[in-house]
Amino acid sequence: MLARFRALRSDLATVTAAGRDPFGVAFDAILSATEAILDGKRVLLLGTNNYLGLTFDQDCIDSAVAATMAQGTGTTGSRIANGTYGGHAALEQRLARFLGRRHAMVFTTGYQANLGTLSALAGRGDHLLLDADSHASIYDGAKLGNAQVTRFRHNDPDDLRRRLRLLADQPGEKLIVLEGIYSMLGDTAPLREMVEVKREAGAWLLVDEAHSLGVLGAHGRGLAEAEGVEADIDFVVGTFSKSLGAIGGFCAFDLDDFGALRVAARAYMFTASLPPSIVASVSQAIEAMEAQPQLRNILRRNGQRLHAGLAAAGFALGAMPSPIVSLPMPDRETAIRFWNQLLDAGVYTNLALGPATPGGKPLLRMSVSAALTPDQIDTAIAAFTQTGQRLGLIAAGMAAAE
């Protein structure tokens, strides 16, 4: 049984040979939404997904503390077995109201939201159509269920249309699964075109707004809001672990007869529900997200600043400016060396290697936060520029010439 891990282990050994273990970084202390202490040194956090910087929001902290005092540290079981606490139901209603949906169901993580929703929604004889660059939780949710699973080319409405045409005379429901912002490159789904395909085929559409909730749309409801197609989205999945600064996941929808999801989704039934502290901080974070739309503007500006600075330094970047900025690396070794040298320079990013990345290509992935100051972003750009020049990825002097 352990033989299977041998290849993985030798892979990991190559990765760590160049310095630290990128997948086992242990911070001594977290100072704020943007800084931590690593090996006794202050580092800038540029890979947190903490888009609105709410992890240190005082109101969120206060409500989490108050909820712990009042209700204890945990629920010690699932809602099916141990019951629903007042906060769970209130959070679901609050979230549904925020998203403009009739119902919302809260899960313990975003991973479990996809696992539970996808495996329960599409049953035997149904069809799931997944974007090839889907997050692991979407693939795993598909694997857990009994539907027939088909992948279409990333962000390619024509390939999706072709596949739905081939499936047209097969019985069963068809559920298309997309992401608002794709986590590795930060590119968005061509949602309006996808909605057209969905309508033509009479399929259902689920959008995972994990990285776009609180980030896109005038009110932060995600890509569907930004593209004006919310009425065509049947299911919205998301997470509390990114813009809302805590942990948890959800699925929201308008259909009244999906209450049975609660007893059909195994990832909902057979795992403990969120503790009172998290339910309270997430509820408060929704208030903060609604009350402070300026956070989204700052976030957008920060993303643009980082993107523009790196482009000016001569880096070829993945996608359009978004809160996720990804730097494609020529090979694994360079990626690992770049990541290590950046950390030596005091900047923490995410090293992303295949097969978790599009096309299996190595990436340095950054995500900005509204809590970053322009100075912090400029410091990061300078560290990137120096490292890039040292490794020969960009020509020296380009940044100075800007």
Added chain:
Amino acid sequence: MSDEQLVLREITGALEELGKRTVPITLETSLLHDLSLDSVTALDFIMQLETRLDTIIPMDGMAEIETIGDLVGVLTRSTSKAA
């Protein structure tokens, strides 16, 4: 041309396009051992074939595909069904 010949020709074409036609292709050729397709390239390869043959290979069937012969089997079944 038989279904099988047609499918084999498209398989060879797709491998060529990916720069992975590194050994002579027979029904016994193993995708992993002879062609060293990793999971990412294998996905590319499968998607290319799906486009070329205008068909769908469901993901749950993929685990059983080890050789070119297995793939031909799956594809001749799925193309005749789609036609």
